[in-house]
Amino acid sequence: MALVPYTENSLPALSKLHNSSAHFRFADHDVRLSQDWKKLGVAAVVWDAAVVMCMYLEMGQVELRGKVAIELGAGTGLVGIVAALLGATVTITDRQPALDFLSANVKANLPPDSQGSAVVSELTWGESLDRYPAGGFDLVLGADIVYLEDTFVPLLQTLEHLCSDTSVVLLACKIRYERDTNFLNMLKQRFRTEEVYYDKQRDIHVYKAWKLPPRSDL
Numbered sequence: 001m002a003l004v005p006y007t008e009n010s011l012p013a014l015s016k017l018h019n020s021s022a023h024f025r026f027a028d029h030d031v032r033l034s035q036d037w038k039k040l041g042v043a044a045v046v047w048d049a050a051v052v053m054c055m056y057l058e059m060g061q062v063e064l065r066g067k068v069a070i071e072l073g074a075g076t077g078l079v080g081i082v083a084a085l086l087g088a089t090v091t092i093t094d095r096q097p098a099l100d101f102l103s104a105n106v107k108a109n110l111p112p113d114s115q116g117s118a119v120v121s122e123l124t125w126g127e128s129l130d131r132y133p134a135g136g137f138d139l140v141l142g143a144d145i146v147y148l149e150d151t152f153v154p155l156l157q158t159l160e161h162l163c164s165d166t167s168v169v170l171l172a173c174k175i176r177y178e179r180d181t182n183f184l185n186m187l188k189q190r191f192r193t194e195e196v197y198y199d200k201q202r203d204i205h206v207y208k209a210w211k212l213p214p215r216s217d218l
């Protein structure tokens with residue numbers, strides 16, 4: 001996967017990405033995720049945005065129990081796993097090369113009675129979207145998925161496809177470059193967007209978005 005934006009040990013703060021596992025406690029469960037930066041790069045490590053998203057989900061501001069959710073660009077699957085532990089039925093997605101690693105992490109971290117609450121599935125933004133029901137999700141989750149300018153248009157198309165008028169999108173974002181705000185501006189053309197949480201220590205913003213009604217331009 002040619003998606004590695006950092007060289008190894010370029011910054012001390014990123015050294016945790018090179019650990020072979022990451023451990024968290026969310027939703028009264030220990031979550032232990034394998035990481036493999038060398039093999040899969042960005043898709044096989046846990047990013048701060050995922051941790052902050054899980055903290056936000058645990059706060060209970062968004063109802064998860066009984067909801068149908070989908071996670072985009074799931075990487076190791078932390079967000080989808082925690083959403084399932086908090087009561088949602090979750091489709092946890094990423095690109096094809098990330099799926100075996102993702103599936104193993106999901107399987108290892110859901111107790112037997114929650115295994116049926118999560119499925120892992122391929123979703124490359126903007127591609128074969130008809131495999132997923134249009135407007136079929138109560139909640140669309142994404143952590144640190146706004147970082148590749150080439151993907152901004154297909155990512156927005158994907159959000160539009162998956163959301164109904166009542167769906168909620170939650171994006172946890174690290175704004176690294178000015179171009180990242182371009183995506184937020186694009187999102188605001190189609191979705192009402194609010195910042196609902198900011199983690200100062202990790203510099204992660206959580207945005208909540210709802211689809212705007214279709215414009216009736218005359």
Ligand SMILES: C[S@@+](CC[C@H](N)C(=O)[O-])C[C@H]1O[C@@H](n2cnc3c(N)ncnc32)[C@H](O)[C@@H]1O
Pocket residue numbers: 003042043044045046047048049050051072073074075076077078094095098123124125142143144145148151
């Ligand atoms: C920075 S990682 C974030 C992973 C995880 N959400 C987290 O926060 O720990 C970005 C993720 O987006 C996925 N991704 C990148 N481009 C994608 C695309 N075009 N379609 C689907 N997923 C993509 C990568 O495979 C990777 O898992």
